[in-house]
Amino acid sequence: MNNYIGVIVDSEAVSLDRIFTYKIPEILKENIKLGQIVKVPFGMGNKKVNGFVLEFISDVDENIKIKEISSIVTNYSVITKKNIELIFKMKKRYFCSYIDCIKLMIPTGITKGIKHKTNYVICIKNELIEKLKKRPYIDIYDAVRKYNGVYTKSELNHKFNFSLSSINTMIKHEVLEVLEKVVSRCDNRVFDKYEEKVLNERQHEIVNSIIDSKLKKFLIHGVTGSGKTEIYMSLVKKMIEEGKESIILVPEISLTPQMVERFKGRFGSDVSVFHSKLSDGERYDEWLRVKSGEVKVAVGARSAIFLPFRNLGIIVIDEEHEGSYKSESDPKYSAIEIGEMKSEIENCKLVLGSATPSIDTYYKCENNQYTLLNISERADGASMPEISVVDMRDELKENNKSIFSRELYAAIKETLEKKEQIILFLNRRGFSTFVSCRKCGFVFKCKNCDVPMTYHSDKKYLICHYCGSTEEIPKICPKCGSKYVKYFGVGTERVEREVKKIFSAARVLRMDKDTTGKKNSYELIYNSFKNGGADILIGTQMIAKGFDFKEVTLVGIVAADLTLNIPDYRAAERTFQLISQVSGRAGRGSKKGKVIIQTYTPESYAIQYSSKNDYKNFYKTEIMLREGMNYPPFSKICIANMSSKNETLLIKYTQIIGSFFKNKFSGCDNIDILGPCPSPIGKINEFYRWQILLKGEVTYNTADFVKKSIYEILKKDYNVIRISIDINPLSLL
Template sequence: MYKYAGIIVNNNSIQLDKVFIYYIPKKLREIIKVGFRVKIPFGVGNKIIDGFIVALYEEYSSNSNIKEILELSDEYPILRLEDIELIKFMREKYLCTYLEAIKVIIPTGIIKGINRKTSDVIYVGKNLDGKYQKENYKLIYSLIAENNGKYNKNEFSKKFGVSLSSLNTLLKYGYLTTEKITINRYDERIFSSYPEKVLNKEQKYVFDRIVNSNNNNFLIHGITGSGKTEIYMNLVNNMINNGKDSIILVPEISLTPQMVERFKGRFGKNIAVFHSKLSEGERFDEWFRVKNGEVKVAIGARSAVFLPFNNLGLIIIDEEHEHSYKSDSDPKYNALEIAQYRCSIEGSKFVLGSATPSVETYYKTTLGELELLVLKNRADNAVLPRVELVDMREELVANNKSIFSKKLYSEIEKSLINGEQIILFLNRRGYSTFVSCRKCGFVFKCNNCDISLTYHNEDGILSCHYCGSKRKVTNVCPKCKSKYVKYFGVGTEKVEQEIKKYFPMAKTLRMDFDTTRKKNSYETIYNLFKDNKADILIGTQMIAKGLDFKNVTLVGVIAADLSLNLPDYRSAERTFQLITQVGGRAGRGEKPGKVIVQTYNTENYSILNSIANDYKNFYNQEISIRRDMGYPPFSKILLINMSSKNENLLIKNIQNVGVILKNILEHNDKIEMLGPCPCAISKINEHFRWQILLKGDINNKLANDIKNTVYETLKEVYTEIRVSLDINPNSLI
């Protein structure tokens, strides 16, 4: 019998990131388990807070007085034993706290006390008699009879315009009754059937290999349109037939409607959907359905990897190369690593899929850590689109100052005449990327950040894409008072305006961060374009992958160089992936497709290989550069970012940390230290930013030693300086 519990307290302080021991009262010993949330007294004042049980002990020796658990917070454990393993794994690997790991595993609503939503709905009771056969009572009674169990009192009164007083009278004397029911907050729509397709020879081989192999870790490298989704659905069906559960991850919420539509069309409505655009209530209900064993399949973005399936057989990660699978907030986890670890401890199949695998993932196939499965052909006998490169320098020489080359303009015209759809891709939102004075050179910058403001034409405002601050645009330079204010650069808003100018009859849709803030906005735009209610879809990277529109015959890449110019070792890889992926949206139906790629850099290897759709050649060139430069996958990067409103305090303390780390690493020739130095964007939201970058053979123990050193050095100023530790970050900016 367990008498003591190891508990993580619900307190964000780094100093409290440890397991506290509590005594289990006799009344709870029969029912208490690892994973329960409990009420406990904590601190000098014995404030009652939540705690999470992560261990149980029969005996515990201690000189101090051990406090006692007060009660259970829930009727069931909210963490599984496997979740506890995952929490320990995350704390060590991602340098986070126990509590940060717990909070990412369970829905945020649980901490806030959200539970299943219930309602007292009204039914008819005994027959009306005596004085209760008046007209108003008879009307209410008959309406309830027609709508038995549909409404609660307030809903019924509002819908039918009847008095609550009369309702209460009929309830009081038993002519009406109520029953508490659970209200489902998740989407219960039924989708039209998505019939099963016969797998072609390549697809069948990949499916059979995954199902029948003793290996559990796979990468499906299939060109765009090769039918990876159909393989996923067959794998899920196989798991359902064997009584096992499946998780399918997609990188963008914009891809979720398409995946949900197909899976629910094939397997019915009992599929959980989990992503950040759901309300806290919806997320709780979906999580509870999974925990309760009510569904066998879940589809979602990054956080769906933690859903508490009890018989997990498969995790699929589609478009595995996408950087959105890596979290930028604590805990800074990578969903691919979490999924693979889950599969290893739960004995599940781990399947990655992409037309443009990340360099790190493909490298693992050469080491034998992942089994490589290749799809070289498009499904349904479709062919890859023809890709044409346009040198925008030549367009300038020919005096074409439009954002559309002559070739792209003429192809848009042709597609519109033929009733075909077009996708135009530009990975930058807004109207103009910066505003400047042509007389004195002044650039309009954010007051809170070291970044230029982006002009948004629809609202007539200048917006900071980092802190979100906004201000009205002015045509007068604040510095020299001249009126020579000009808008430079192009964003998706400008592309949309130019299309309306040159092709006024074309119906356009725009999919970027600005048009998809509202709930269900992704799905609305997706459905309008899928149903041919628009001719041209303009968007950022959220339209660059996965979407399958049969009538799209033309894709235009407005500026292929944008991602090349970022100060990041992954810039060439991201450029190759974006161009290849967005190009793959063309020609997915019976009609052939064409892709026009506009660039000022026609010699770059990432652009040339994407035009040729030659992943292997790109990989060979890129891996050689990574090896020479000592970048991942040949090393790890640990980025230490510190920020504060007090610039002098920040510089002094990060320099202290730098000196201490230099001494620790003095005899370690396998680690290179860069910095301390200001970040590329040296100020965000009024906080100055400095960083130290460590690159090399960084194992978990060393990373945790460095974490402890940093926090120990900063313990006196911890409230004034923010610290971020990130292993292999998405961005070094």
Template sequence: MSKYAKVITNINHSDVDRVFDYGISKAIEEKVKVGMRVLVPFGRANKSIEGYVMALSDETELDQSKIKNIIKTCDDFPVFSKEMIELALFMKEKYYTTLSSCLKVIMPSGIGIKTQWIIVLNDYDEDILFTPKEREVIEFLEEKNNVCYKTELESQFGKNIYGVTNSLKNKNVISIRQSVKGNSFERNVQYVKLNLDENFNERYELISKNKRSEKQKEVVDFLFDYNEIQVSKLKEEMGNISSTLKTLEKKGLIEIFNKVEKRSIFDISNIEKTEPPIYTDEQQKAIETIENIRHSDNKKPTLVFGVTGSGKTEVYMAIIEKVLSEGKQAIVLVPEISLTPQIVGRFISRFGEKVSYTHSRMNFGERFDQWKKAREGEISVMIGPRSAIFTPFSNLGVIIIDEEHDTSYKSETTPKYNTLEVSEKLSEITGAVVVMGSATPDICTYHKCMEGRYNIVELKNRTKDSKLPEVYIKDMRKELEEGNRSIFSVDLYNAIKENLEKGEQTMLFINRRGFSTFVSCRKCGHVMMCKNCNVSYTYHSYTDTLMCHYCGSTVKNPKTCPSCGSKYIKHFGTGTQKVEEEVKKYFPNARVLRMDFDTTTKKNSHQIILDKFKNKEADILIGTQMIAKGHDFPNVTLVGIVSADISLNSSSYRSAENTFQLITQVSGRAGRGEKAGKVYIQTYSPDNYVIKLSSKQDYKAFYSDEIGMRELMEYPPFGSFFSIVISGTKEKEVIESSQMLGDIMKYFNRNRDFVILGPVPAFISKIKNEYRFTITVKHTDEERLRNFVMYCIDKFKSRYGKSSLYINIAMNTVIF
């Protein structure tokens, strides 16, 4: 057996982001395996902390006297497979983060260790003099059989008891010990069964003859019909029999024991099984192409590029069916939690109990059980948002990424990983094929298809003979000129009214996340743009100025439009609540549902809202991008995009792309059944190429225009940039440190190879009392850019780094 384990500690700090050698005692040498969680002593104080075994070895380069031993294993099984460890190492290098943070995001949610301090009363000399408070503590411990948790002591005497316990410890009256145990959220269920040993008949005869034991005999007679039964179900049948069960257990007639059971998260009995449809020629060709790729030596990722409603999900399921027939497994990624219940139902109806799902609004126990089902081979298909990519399947065959363009596939928390990149690496490690789908692919994804780095298959037509909806662009400048100051154009108002009269449903979309940022003119549509970066200025109310959060340039907030001279220029934004108020004002009898962050905080709230709308319990659904993708409501014949300008004028280099995607996706919700659909796009920029092309769902023309701008500005895919945010509680320290980092970068940029912008205040300059400054660094070569940024940050940390500062880094993403 191996003598040493290389352990990475669960401390998310770059100073200790390396493996440490620990000894393995004979008592646990058979238990310790690569990928396991272990408890180890760490630091000078030998504090017990959690660690992860990265490798085992028979040798160590350290002095034997300095080797500490692993205290114990936290679980009976490894939480990381060798594939997941390799994936974590890739993420550490790719996203410039700690290995610990990567392992934590891969590990099932909620798993950790629970630490408690225990106070033990020792044998002590009665002649010792004690203060009254010390005597009270001793008497309390004696009442607790000489031992209690520190929290119990604090509850009794208050948190200021530390001085007393420290004094008692110094007098050797008490000992303070650390109790640490792992928690894995396994569900233990109590069962009971007959103890049919050689003495059973004799014991049974005794209770049969005793009239006072009639209830005991009744329970035993009931148990004759069961091999084992849950105690709770037995009590449902026989009432409160707790004391009877204890007596029977003492007499040796029954055995009460615990079993680990996995939680069920859906009822399969209510879902009817469905068979594969007759595929269209386009679908059949796509399936055959992907199958050929899957069995080839060159498993490049494949994009299923299909218009909304073209049947991409059926293509996914056909591929999965073939993968499952080979004894392999599938991961299906979806962009929003709200999509999960709907798509899960479709997959369960096809594949039955082989399917499960996971998402962040399930409790820890539910998520842990689905993770364990996948690990133990009880399921073969896992559906979920980006975190589902870490499902521990042993024989992965395919990774499906639905709506691959969606921004939620890029993590905004550390580690800031891109799910598409992680999926490609996992494909490389496991041999699984990556299949992406979208009507509006990410510009970089489509560019890779055009270069031949990805495969592409097209679905140009909708299934079921349904046609794309008629799209109308409404110029809100003209509405204002004609005296309409409502958020609804006259035509959209009339269309909603007509839909209500016909008993058909309407979806109203607003892409707003809670704050106004850009400044535009309601008369001519002019937007205040940064000339250096081709993004909109951001409005700051506290200074009444406009700032570009890429290069830092600022201008005064204009009182009149610099283009037409109108006074109707202001920071822009209308939220979902405002839209709901207006709908109820104009259509008081309409049944209205709203789906946004505020209405979906409770568990299953997404599903409840969607089910109500699907069951025609509401006439109008108002929502943010939660309603834009994936939903299929045959009775929806009208979609209103209240303001296309909000996303179009966001301060991001991807604003045009995001707007095209959102308009196309939300437009695709209309007319998916037999009835024709209509879409109204309200905008102050009706001549903008994004608005025009998205109304036609002409992605290829949009790509042709957008890719030229990206190349000119050296934005991805023609260049990369790092967004670096320095934050801390002391404003002066943050400003000075960010300036120091900027100076270091400019010093090492002697040849001016890199474009360095900033430091400037971050988009949100203060969060939770932490001040934030940002630096942006650009270059056409991603590898050179990465090396330069990391070199400069390392230099900064070695010279000026302070523990009170935090440096947040992301590639090709603006950190707001």
């Protein structure tokens, strides 16, 4: 008999990150469950706090006085038994606290009493009495009988112009009554039927390979437009037929409308939608639908991986190469790694899909950790687009100072004349990249961050994209007093202005972080372009994947070099992926597509191979370079980032910590210590940033030792200096 439970208290204090033992009172023994929220007395004052039940304990040392739990907060488990197992694995892998993991698995606010949304609706209670058999009572009665339990008093008043006093009179005479009704905050829209398509031979082979195989992990490497989504849908259908559930992850919220449209059009109300743009109430209702078994499929961004399905059959991670699957806040989890853990814990299939797989994932295929499934041709016989590379240095020689090359200008003009659609891609928002003085070279930087500010013409301000601070546009250089202040570089906002100026008759939409801040803004822009409401869509990386617009025949990549010159070993990989993905938006229908890549470095292997849609040779080149430099996947990188508003104290401690690790690992040939040194971006939001890197055979135990050692060295000042530890981070910036 289990007389005790192990509880994690709801606190983010590092010192409380452990399991506390509590006794179960006799009166609660029959009702206690793993994963429940309970109230427990905590601390010297026995303050009642929330705790999460993570384990049962049969016996403890009888000489130790054990407190009893006070009450049960939820009569159901908010964390499944399988997710509890996942929590223990995550804590070890991501060097995070229990509570950090728990909060990923439950809706925001559930511990604060978020409940169902309710309305007080009007219903028929009795027959209309003789006294009220006259207007307006007869009209009210007939309307309520037709819409029984649908409308509130105020809604009846506004919709039918019924007076509130008349409605109240009928309630007083018990002809009508007011009842509390639960109102769903979920998206209950009915979408047009998305008919099931007949799979081609290769699609059919892949579906059968995944379903019939005893192996669990697969990578579908299919060119853009090869029909991967239709494969996912067929796999989901198989799962539903077997009574199992499915999770479909997409990297960007901007892709969610399209996936939702297709999955709800195919599977109807069986689909739940889950992403960060939902309100707390909407997330709670969607989570509860999954928890109660009402839905069989969840479509969403990274956080949907933790939804509490009972009998999970498959996890699909579309565009698996995307960086948004990696969390940048604690716990710094990767949705793909979580998928691998859940595949083992829940005995389900894990399917990754991409036209440009990450180097790490493809390497796993070569080492038989994943089963590789290739698709080399587009579905429905569509051909790959024609791709040309324009050397912008030649344009300058010909005195073309426009942001558009002559070839791209001519192609835009021709495409507009043919009434076809265009996508223009630039992975930088704003009007200009930076503002500087032409006389002395002074660059206007953010006062809080060590980065140039970006000019936004619509707001008439300089804005920092890191901390959000704004400044008025400078007229005089603060360094030399010159009036020669000029905007340099190009952002999506400037591309939009130039397009409207040159092609004044064209209807233009822009999709970037500035235009999609409001709820449902992604979907509005997506639907407008999809339904022919615009001729040209200008955007950042959020338009570079997933979108399937049949009328888009031209894609222009305005500046292909932006990601190539970032000081990060993944720069070439990201450049290849972005160019290949955005190129794949062209010619997905029956019309031939064309892509024009503008660049100042056409000789780059990333640009050369992406222009030929040649992933295999890009991979061979990149993996050879990684091996020569001993970068992942041939090693692991552990990065310790430290930041503080006190620069002097920060430098002092990073030097001490750096010396400690260099001495500790001095005899270790398989681990190199790099740093300490300032981070490439040395200051963000008033916090100075330094880092230390360990590269080589870095185990998770080694990284855990690094974290504990840093905290021990900083124990007097850890409230002044922020610490972030990560293995194989998304970025070294």
